[in-house]
Amino acid sequence: MKLSKGANAPVPTSLLAVVVSWRSEHVVDAHALLLDGSGTVRSDRDLVFYNAPRHVSQAVTLDQEPAPRTARLSVSLPRTEADVDRIVLAGSVDGGTFGDITGLTVMVDAVDGAVATFEIEDTDAVPALMFGEFYRRDGRWRFRAVGQGWSSGLAGLVTEFGVRVNDPAEPARTTHPTDPFRVRGSARPSPAQDRRSTRPLTGAHPDPASARHERHDGGRHIPHGDDSAADPSPGSTGPARVGRAHRPNATTAEDTVAHRFGPHDEADGGRDRRTAADAHARPDDTAPGRPHTDLLDRTAPRTHPNRPIDLTRHAPETTPSAPPPPDPERADWHSDPEDPRRMRWWDGTEWTSAGYPRAQPSDRHCARCGDPRRRKLFGGLVPCHKCEQEIEEYLTHWHTRAWRVLTTHGPRGPEWAALWAALRYQRIDADAGRLALREVALSYVERLVTFTFADGEVQHAELELFEQAVTELALDGPLIEDLRRRMHRGRTLARLRAGDLPVIRTPGLHLDPDEKVHIDLPATHVRQLARGPKLTEGRLIGSTKKLRFVGEGTGTEMPWSRIVSVHAEQATVVIAATSARGGATFAVADPDYVAAALEGALRVAKRLVLTPGQRDTRSIPQEVKAEVWQRDGGKCVECGDGHYLEFDHVIPLSRGGATSAANLQILCRSCNRAKGARI
Known part of the structure; x- marks a missing residue:
């Protein structure tokens, strides 16, 4: 559905892809903010941007390596927490404005195609823009096209929704370059941060004393975005707008296993975002040079100091040098060279910081996440329900990406290798990926065969491409075998037309000394007479000199110099000659094979073999x-x-x-x- 500015449309409550595209040479960064019922973020962690590309609830993920001139966000509405009412989608431009960008389009894609399209035209010269938002209405989700600009840039846009941003004039407070929310050591909140209250648990009544400090000034409620909402204490150095604090001891998706990152999420490092309390509880995990764990401490209290967000773009953190794995060109999980108890991701060029604890081999625990498996009523163990849901959700969009790679690049090259590397990163078995791809793989092979036979010629490279695709996609069955026979037969006919002809021994036939026979098979000569067709049984013989038909009491000879063309028509082979009465029609068992062999003999006799690069009139671009x-x-x-x-x-x-x-x-x-x- 094509939306205009201010319009809205329903969207399915499923995994959606938001793709922002443009035609100019600029670079647009996409962002997302998860807002509660008051229209503000619950904490600064509700901002998804280039330094924090994945929300802790897995509801929003930013693609770190999208296609050129695109930005991409994955939004999982089923994973969105219940207290999130809106998901704001925004963008920013470094070194330019949206007024310089042409062809700006926002498209919301579901599994079965686009559900909403918003073409943003006549954009103001602003460095930040709110594209649109997902919002709840009557228990369902809808998408609204907004297109509102912010002249104050990304900092002004996110501050409007309650995110605290570092003052560029002050020294940067972020201690971890790839995670602006990370706290190390014994970092403690500043006095201004101490004055900010924490938000109570969902459903709990706020403490009256703390309620007096939350976004109020002397008993007067200060609406969000009011410039007068400064820190009430004298001499405070905190920013004018105060975001919401983290909820202590709240049970969120952050308390679960955090290892669910893709191979291109290295900007986030695949690291857990632990709190200060976690750092105190497990100081050994934050030691320099030690890989960070992906399992969050589930027992430590979830308290987070409210530090301002650093919007400065940071390069991914480098990891200590280590020897490469045995197969360095393949991206895969390997035993961590620095800690054999962990597995570490090798991206094909270097070690990354993404890792997970090595699971002990046991049928009682899930091999992917390590959680215990429940027993069946009548014996045996049930599969891990959590991993099954995660794999099914991931394969849904991986399936779409795989079809795009198949139709553009085929099952080969770096794009195809990256596709399966992404599957290995998620620790999904390759057989599960091939099973999910079976339908689209069959469609691709059928498309490949149809495109090959469009010209009536099957080249050797096309046959090799077919065999390589069948092997790579692990396809088998009667349909594949029939397609293979069709491809090999097509290649045989193409070789015959090109002049690669067999030589047959015919002892009972008188030939010239340098004459060789290419075909000798039963045929029926069909002649159209006034009283009806006359059929004569005999043998059709094609040699390097001429075409012969030998029947009972009759026979004809046609030198190749008199023949113009040969083609198959229904169950016959039609020979066109220079004279009207010189042609002939023969009914044979395999007209396609006979026509291809006679066409090849004709080309060789008349020196008509196609030169390299010459296109036949039947060829289709x-x-x-x-x-x-x-x-x-x-x-x-x-x-x-x-x-x-x-x-x-x-x-x-x-x-x-x-x-x-x-x-x-x-x-x-x-x-x-x-x-x-x-x-």
């Missing part, structure tokens, strides 16, 4: 194939079948039809044979 396939939906336009598809000329080539998208259609094999040369 690749972009035309893709256009017709997309237009017809990859199915037969007559019966809707999706197997054994062929490109058909609506007006046949023999009747002057053009090789263009307007004159091409997709038909299945049976519909194409039934149509024949009819218009």
Whole structure:
């Protein structure tokens, strides 16, 4: 659905992808803020941006390496916490404004395609822009197109929603470059932060003493965004706008295993975001050079000092040098060189800080997360329900990404390798990925075969590509075997047409000294007479010199110099000659093979073998194939079948039809044979 500014539309409560695209050479950073019922963030952790690309609840994730001229956010509405009423989507530009950006579009995609599209036009010259927002209405989610600019930039935009931002004039307070929320050592809140109250647990009544300090001034309620809402104490150096504090002892998704990062989330480092209390409880994990754990301390109280956010972009933190694994070109999990009790991620070029504790081999615990597995009523163990849900959710969007890679690059190259590296990073078995890809893999192979036969020629590289795709996708079954036979037969016919002909021994036939026979098979000579067709049984013999038909009491010879063309038509082979009465029609058991062999012999005799790079008139450009396939939906336009598809000329080539998208259609094999040369 295409939305205008201010319009809204319902969206499914599922995993959604928000893709921001543009046409100019600028770089746009995407951000998200999770707001509660008061329209502000619950804590500074509710800001998702380049230094913190993943929310602790896994509800919003920022893609760290999107496609060029795009920014991408993954929004999981089922994972969104109950006290989050809105998810604001925004963006910022460094070294420019949105007024310089052309073709700015925001698209919300679900599993089955786009559900909302917002084209932002006539944007003001502002460095930050609110694209839109997801909000709850009557128990369902909707998306509203906003398009509002902020002249004060990203800092002003996030401050408007309650995020505390570092003053650039003050020294940076962030101690960890890749995580602005991380506290190390015995960091304690400043006096101004001590004066800020903490938010009570959900459903609990706030303490009257603390309620007097929360966004109030002397008993007067200060609305959010009011510039007068400064720190009431004299000499306070805190920022004018105060964000909400963290909730102590609150049970959130942060208290669960935090290792659910993708291979391109190295900006977040795949690290756990532990609190100051965690740092005191486990000081050994924050020692310099020691990999950070991904398991949060579930017993320590969840208290977070309210430090301002540092919006300065930081480079990923470098890890200590270590020897590469045995296969350095493959991104995968390996035993940590510094701690054999842990597994560490090697991204194909260097060690990253992402890791997890090595699980002990046991059937009673999940091999992926290490949690205990429940026993079945009649024996055995049930699968890990949590991991099953995570894998199913991840494979949903991985499936879409895989189809995009298949149709653009095929099952090869760095894009394909990165696709499976992402699966390994999530510790999902490759067989589960192949099972999820089986339907799209079959569709890709069918598409590959259809595109190959569009020209009537199967080259050696195309046959190798087919075999490589079948092996890489681990496909088998009757359909694949039939497609393989079709490809090998097509390659054989292509070699025959190119002049790669077999040589047959014919002892009972008188030949010239340098003459060789290429075909010798039973045939029926069909002659159309006034009283009807006359059929003569015999043998059809093709040699390097001429074409012979030898029948009972009759025989004909046609030198290659008199033959113009050879083609298969229905169950016959039609020979066109220079004279009207010099042609002939032969009914044979395999007309395609015979026509290809005779065409190859004709080309060799007349020196008509195609030179490299020469295009046959039957060839269809690749972009035309893709256009017709997309237009017809990859199915037969007559019966809707999706197997054994062929490109058909609506007006046949023999009747002057053009090789263009307007004159091409997709038909299945049976519909194409039934149509024949009819218009």
